[in-house]
Amino acid sequence: MNDFIWLVRREFWENKAIWVLPACIGSLMVVAGLFGKVEIAVLHANPEQSEQAGALFFAAVGGIFWAAMGIYSVWYLLDSLYAERKDRSVLFFKSMPLTDSATVFSKLFVGVIAIPLVYFFAADLTALLVAFVISVRARLAFGNVLWHPELWLQAQALWLYVIATGVLWYLPIVGWLLLVSAWAKRAVILQALLPPLAIMLAELLFLGTRVSCIVLRDRILGGGYAAFHHPIQWSLVTGEMTPGVWQLPDPVGFLSSADVWIGVLVGAAFIAGAVQLRKRRTDA
Amino acid sequence: MMSSSPLVEARGLSKRYGSFVALDRADFIVQPGRIVGLIGPNGAGKTTALRALLGLTTYEGELSVLGREPFAERALLMQEASFIADVAVLPAWLRVQQAIDFVAGVHPRFRRERAEALLAKTDIGMRRRIGELSKGMKTMVHLALTMAIDARLLVLDEPTLGLDIIARRGFYDALVNDYMDDTRTIVITTHQVEEVENLLTDVLFIDKGRIVLDCSVEDIGARYAAVEVLDDRIAAARAERPFYERRALGKTLLYFEGADRQKLEGLGEIGVPSVADLFVAKVSAERAP
Numbered sequence: 001m002n003d004f005i006w007l008v009r010r011e012f013w014e015n016k017a018i019w020v021l022p023a024c025i026g027s028l029m030v031v032a033g034l035f036g037k038v039e040i041a042v043l044h045a046n047p048e049q050s051e052q053a054g055a056l057f058f059a060a061v062g063g064i065f066w067a068a069m070g071i072y073s074v075w076y077l078l079d080s081l082y083a084e085r086k087d088r089s090v091l092f093f094k095s096m097p098l099t100d101s102a103t104v105f106s107k108l109f110v111g112v113i114a115i116p117l118v119y120f121f122a123a124d125l126t127a128l129l130v131a132f133v134i135s136v137r138a139r140l141a142f143g144n145v146l147w148h149p150e151l152w153l154q155a156q157a158l159w160l161y162v163i164a165t166g167v168l169w170y171l172p173i174v175g176w177l178l179l180v181s182a183w184a185k186r187a188v189i190l191q192a193l194l195p196p197l198a199i200m201l202a203e204l205l206f207l208g209t210r211v212s213c214i215v216l217r218d219r220i221l222g223g224g225y226a227a228f229h230h231p232i233q234w235s236l237v238t239g240e241m242t243p244g245v246w247q248l249p250d251p252v253g254f255l256s257s258a259d260v261w262i263g264v265l266v267g268a269a270f271i272a273g274a275v276q277l278r279k280r281r282t283d284a
Numbered sequence: 285m286m287s288s289s290p291l292v293e294a295r296g297l298s299k300r301y302g303s304f305v306a307l308d309r310a311d312f313i314v315q316p317g318r319i320v321g322l323i324g325p326n327g328a329g330k331t332t333a334l335r336a337l338l339g340l341t342t343y344e345g346e347l348s349v350l351g352r353e354p355f356a357e358r359a360l361l362m363q364e365a366s367f368i369a370d371v372a373v374l375p376a377w378l379r380v381q382q383a384i385d386f387v388a389g390v391h392p393r394f395r396r397e398r399a400e401a402l403l404a405k406t407d408i409g410m411r412r413r414i415g416e417l418s419k420g421m422k423t424m425v426h427l428a429l430t431m432a433i434d435a436r437l438l439v440l441d442e443p444t445l446g447l448d449i450i451a452r453r454g455f456y457d458a459l460v461n462d463y464m465d466d467t468r469t470i471v472i473t474t475h476q477v478e479e480v481e482n483l484l485t486d487v488l489f490i491d492k493g494r495i496v497l498d499c500s501v502e503d504i505g506a507r508y509a510a511v512e513v514l515d516d517r518i519a520a521a522r523a524e525r526p527f528y529e530r531r532a533l534g535k536t537l538l539y540f541e542g543a544d545r546q547k548l549e550g551l552g553e554i555g556v557p558s559v560a561d562l563f564v565a566k567v568s569a570e571r572a573p
């Protein structure tokens with residue numbers, strides 16, 4: 001356990017972008033909140049409209065952080081086992097009494113738990129600061145909405161639920177990225193993309209079907225579909241936020257879905273492969 | 285108390301990369317308290333042998349290091365064995381202080397104050413990033429980290445490659461003065477034999493994946509002779525079956541193994557070959573048809 005903490009700490013030393021990137025995004029948003037044009041008209045609209053604006057505000061802040069996190073996590077995972085071979089520091093880390101599985105798991109942990117949590121806290125802090133700035137600038141007219149505790153609580157719970165379900169849902173993709181990272185001797189991004197593209201193309205050419213294409217699309221886009229009740233009766237446009245959010249998550253349905261567990265098995269196999277490669281490869 | 289069983293025992297150690305045979309049924313042992321030089325030309329299989337010893341690669345044959353099977357038990361093995369494989373492998377983003385903290389955090393046999401004392405002798409600041417240091421400084425940081433680990437076996441693979449003469453000297457001086465005692469065992473590869481020659485207690489010559497000589501340095505004088513033969517005695521000298529012959533600067537040197545001293549006496553001036561000369565003679569003789 002102690003070793004694991006050091007391995008995670010080491011990832012934060014190496015990958016400063018884990019916290020620098022969200023800090024930059026957050027700072028930009030605060031600056032925008034300070035000097036940007038606040039549409040007073042919206043803020044002084046009727047309660048329903050401003051509630052809707054409040055929900056949109058959280059969705060926008062969260063969405064930007066979420067997108068940045070997705071891109072960065074993919075990059076981090078792809079680079080994690082490749083970089084140490086490229087700069088040959090793997091020869092230093094392998095001289096320590098640390099197992100290859102602990103090393104791979106530390107990178108998995110950072111990629112799917114630590115990074116999302118950092119972005120979660122960054123998004124929270126940013127939302128808080130920007131909400132405060134806007135409230136002051138709009139002379140508290142908007143404040144009632146942004147300081148709505150229920151809205152805050154809902155956003156927190158939703159985000160954490162998405163992180164937890166995302167770990168399981170995206171495990172096959174995460175495992176694949178780690179496997180390529182442990183395998184590739186160059187051009188990691190290309191090597192991560194080419195095999196799935198080749199399979200889809202081969203299937204289309206020789207069988208005339210698109211099964212692999214659909215499977216991959218559903219995996220990439222279907223996380224929310226699997227984790228939430230659907231059809232989603234709730235929309236930002238009509239602003240039906242208040243009654244619905246607690247009823248949105250569908251953990252029972254998610255955990256009893258075969259798709260989830262098939263994905264977990266595939267992901268576990270990829271991760272086991274990455275551990276075996278980490279045991280064998282020391283050069284890039 | 286030292287046990288007399290060997291620290292390293294390899295039997296039929298082999299490694300293939302596709303059709304290339306990097307190690308070809310190599311047998312060798314390393315006894316505790318020795319400084320063994322694993323010496324061979326480029327591509328001879330030195331690095332492959334060391335990687336096998338350290339659990340960094342799979343292999344065929346039997347191999348036991350500190351009683352463990354290296355590939356299956358690398359993490360456990362690294363509690364008692366340490367290595368420096370190649371120069372400048374410390375990551376550029378790491379700070380000296382972080383390197384010490386990290387090793388202290390994960391290595392049960394690391395003595396922090398020892399590493400700090402070793403670094404205090406240099407002018408390398410604790411806040412410096414490895415990437416900002418010169419190649420020689422990086423090597424000294426790595427050596428300080430490694431020497432602060434109470435390991436029974438230390439493996440060094442070309443630890444001074446590409447360093448200037450001052451840094452190389454500093455490296456070996458630190459190793460001999462601050463590290464080596466009779467509880468330690470060192471296995472070292474280098475192709476600059478002259479530099480480690482007076483450090484070694486044993487030599488292992490390796491060529492084309494095979495061990496061509498396994499000998500302690502004190503036995504070289506008893507087993508081998510290099511005779512500077514006078515021109516009119518060459519025929520007589522060749523009759524004593526030298527294993528290698530070399531002409532340089534108008535002199536003819538004949539190398540003998542296990543020859544009768546008295547028979548060599550009349551042939552010319554007898555000397556003990558240096559490790560480097562013996563290495564060239566052995567490897568050249570092995571390669572001759």
